[in-house]
Each structure stands twice: as structure tokens, then as C-alpha cells.
Amino acid sequence: MKVIDVQDVYLKYRASKQDTIRGISFDVREGEIFGFLGPSGAGKSTMQKILTGTLRDYRGSVRIFDTEMKYRTRDYYEHIGVDFEFPNFYGKFTALENLQYFASLYSGRTVNPLELLEKVGLHLDADKKVSSYSKGMKMRLGFIRALLHNPQLLFLDEPTSGLDPANARILKDMILEQKKLGKTIILTTHNMHDAEELCDRVAFIAAGTVKAVDSPHALRKSNADTQVEYSYLADGKEQLNVCRLSKLACAADFQSALKEGTLTSIHSKEQTLEDVFISLTGRGLQ
Numbered sequence: 419m420k421v422i423d424v425q426d427v428y429l430k431y432r433a434s435k436q437d438t439i440r441g442i443s444f445d446v447r448e449g450e451i452f453g454f455l456g457p458s459g460a461g462k463s464t465m466q467k468i469l470t471g472t473l474r475d476y477r478g479s480v481r482i483f484d485t486e487m488k489y490r491t492r493d494y495y496e497h498i499g500v501d502f503e504f505p506n507f508y509g510k511f512t513a514l515e516n517l518q519y520f521a522s523l524y525s526g527r528t529v530n531p532l533e534l535l536e537k538v539g540l541h542l543d544a545d546k547k548v549s550s551y552s553k554g555m556k557m558r559l560g561f562i563r564a565l566l567h568n569p570q571l572l573f574l575d576e577p578t579s580g581l582d583p584a585n586a587r588i589l590k591d592m593i594l595e596q597k598k599l600g601k602t603i604i605l606t607t608h609n610m611h612d613a614e615e616l617c618d619r620v621a622f623i624a625a626g627t628v629k630a631v632d633s634p635h636a637l638r639k640s641n642a643d644t645q646v647e648y649s650y651l652a653d654g655k656e657q658l659n660v661c662r663l664s665k666l667a668c669a670a671d672f673q674s675a676l677k678e679g680t681l682t683s684i685h686s687k688e689q690t691l692e693d694v695f696i697s698l699t700g701r702g703l704q
């Protein structure tokens with residue numbers, strides 16, 4: 419079942435002359451983790467703001483739970499969780515008070531905030547004012563705020579960006595745990611490793627357009643040009659050579675080293691997700 423169906427969407431900010439989102443189409447199926455991978459300025463946060471109903475001046479069609487986003491009602495927010503790129507909190511209140519306040523805005527059952535704080539290692543800081551929190555602590559707090567009402571659809575804007583590896587690991591595990599619970603998750607990232615590890619499907623986004631959508635594995639295999647690096651002993655010296663996997667059968671030195679048993683190493687160097695991104699968009703992820 420499609421949870422999100424986006425067809426040919428354009429968006430122009432009032433302050434800018436040109437469209438920032440330029441004809442984007444994709445769909446998201448129930449229970450999948452769908453990622454937007456692209457460099458800074460590509461339009462990831464803008465697209466997320468259209469999906470979460472913050473930007474309603476788009477052209478084209480954005481249907482979520484079978485309702486066009488232009489006509490959504492406030493009820494929508496009972497069903498979605500949003501982790502903003504730069505989360506806002508009440509600085510004079512403690513983390514726990516903030517979570518309790520945000521939980522009170524929902525009509526349904528909410529999760530115990532202390533349990534969530536503990537999961538992301540913030541339980542000992544629960545009674546500290548958020549103004550004293552570091553950026554990484556605010557990011558973890560923003561993430562768990564999105565989970566307070568146990569929503570079926572989650573939007574995560576660069577959830578691990580700027581976190582140390584240990585905390586990024588905790589959040590990634592929690593994202594995968596949400597998927598296991600059957601949640602549908604849309605996340606943005608400029609990190610190919612996160613996209614590869616977390617996402618069932620990834621959309622490559624650059625300059626406000628989507629250049630490809632597929633599983634990370636399929637994207638890496640597309641326009642495949644896998645290189646093989648091998649070494650062998652010849653006249654007592656080690657020789658190193660590189661060859662395309664598809665041409666390995668014609669590499670005379672490789673074939674004779676193979677027959678003579680003089681190969682000392684061989685490994686294939688598959689394209690990374692960023693290699694494919696560069697070949698499709700003409701630019702990198704940084």
C-alpha cells in the first residue's frame with residue numbers, strides 16, 4: 419500500500435526567483451524506510467516541509483494517507499512524527515518538561531518520556547534546562563520527541579548529522595526498531611553509509627530534482643563498472659594491476675598468474691553509493 423504518493427511537485431519560495439523543488443515524483447510504501455540522499459542545498463528539507471504540511475504553496479500532487487496535503491486537517495499531526503533538522507525547544511524548561519508539554523498536545527496515548535530519554539542516554543540530564551543542552555543532546559531530544567505519540571509515519575531530517583558515532587548508532591538502531599514495529603519512515607541524509615544501512619529505497623536528490631530511486635544495492639549495481647585489483651609474483655617481484663571485472667577473462671597477466679598459482683591478492687572494488695550519485699548527478703554529496 420502507498421502511504422505517500424507525490425506527482426510532479428514544484429515549489430518556489432517567495433524570496434527566490436526560481437523553483438527550489440522542480441518536478442519531483444516518488445511514492446513511499448507502508449513499512450519501508452525511504453531516504454532522500456543529496457548534498458546540502460539539494461532541497462531535502464524543503465521536500466520534507468511539503469510532506470509535513472509546513473509548506474503548502476506547492477504545485478502538483480502530494481497525497482498522504484489518501485489526502486491531498488493542501489486539504490489536510492490538524493488531525494494529520496496525530497499520525498505523523500517529525501524530527502526537524504534544527505529542533506526548537508523551550509530553553510527555560512527541562513528536557514522532561516518539554517517532552518511532557520509536547521506529549522500533552524496529542525489526544526491519544528503517549529509513551530513515557532523518561533523511557534525515551536533513557537533510550538538515548540539522556541535520563542541523567544532529564545531535569546536540566548534545554549538551554550544548557552549541547553547540539554547533539556538537542557538532536558537526540560528532537561528525535562525522541564517525534565516518537566512520543568507512537569506515530570505510524572515518521573519524518574526524520576538528517577537525524578544523525580553531527581552526532582558522535584556512539585550516539586549515531588543508538589539513533590540508527592532506534593530507527594530500525596521503528597521499522598520492525600511496522601512504521602513507515604522518510605529520512606533525509608547526505609551520508610551514503612546511513613542511506614545504505616537504513617533505507618529500503620533511496621531517492622538521489624540534486625538541485626531540486628530526483629535523479630534516481632531504487633534500493634541502495636540496485637543503485638550500486640547500476641551502470642556497474644566494478645574494478646578488480648590483483649597482484650601476483652613475476653620474476654620474484656610483486657606486480658599490481660587493475661582491470662574491469664567484465665574484462666578479467668581477457669587480462670593475459672591475470673590468467674597466467676591464475677594458472678601458475680602466482681596470484682598474491684585479488685579484490686573487487688564495487689562502486690560506492692556516492693560514486694553512483696556522482697555519475698548520475700555530476701556532483702558529490704559534500
Ligand SMILES: Nc1ncnc2c1ncn2[C@@H]1O[C@H](COP(=O)(O)OP(=O)(O)O)[C@@H](O)[C@H]1O
Nearest residue numbers: 431433434438457458459460461462463464465
Ligand atoms: N525560506 C527560504 N527562502 C528561500 N530559499 C530557501 C528557503 N529555505 C531554503 N531555501 C533554499 O532552498 C534550497 C534548498 O534548501 P534545503 O531544502 O534546506 O536543502 P537541503 O535540506 O537539501 O540542504 C537552498 O538553495 C536554500 O538556500
Ligand SMILES: [Mg+2]
Nearest residue numbers: 462463464503
Ligand atoms: Mg536540510
